[in-house]
Every structure is written in C-alpha cells, then in structure tokens.
Amino acid sequence: MSTSREYEVALTPEAAGGFSVTAPALPGCMSQGGTREETVSMIREAIELYIESLVAHGDPIPGPVEIERVTVAT
Numbered sequence: 001m002s003t004s005r006e007y008e009v010a011l012t013p014e015a016a017g018g019f020s021v022t023a024p025a026l027p028g029c030m031s032q033g034g035t036r037e038e039t040v041s042m043i044r045e046a047i048e049l050y051i052e053s054l055v056a057h058g059d060p061i062p063g064p065v066e067i068e069r070v071t072v073a074t
Contacts, residue, residue, distance in 0.1 A: 025065040
C-alpha cells in the first residue's frame with residue numbers, strides 16, 4: 001500500500017526559456033523543464049527518486065516546510 005505526500009516546489013522562469021524548480025523541504029532536489037507542465041512532471045519524478053533513496057538508506061523522510069512570503073523595501 002502506498003501513501004502520498006505533498007511538497008511545495010518553487011518554479012523559477014529562466015532567461016533562456018523554460019523553468020528551473022526546487023523542492024525546499026528536500027535539499028538538493030531540483031530539476032528543470034521547457035514548460036511549466038514539463039517542469040512540474042520532472043520535479044515530481046525527482047521527488048519520488050529522492051524519497052526512494054532516503055528509504056533505501058534508512059533515512060527519515062522530511063515533511064513539508066512552511067512557506068511564507070515576505071515583503072522587503074528595495
């Protein structure tokens with residue numbers, strides 16, 4: 001029986017086109033894609049592989065992090 005988890009991801013538009021994406025709760029878990037949809041699909045796969053590796057090594061699976069938006073003067 002599998003379970004599901006939700007993770008926040010941060011998409012960043014790239015100057016040359018496409019997006020890069022990270023999963024803040026999973027350090028080093030990142031990907032990229034040409035379209036928003038492709039990028040989300042790629043990070044989903046990266047997260048699944050990241051968690052698979054944690055399980056294989058007996059490491060704990062991090063829960064989601066809390067994301068807060070702040071405003072700063074520029």
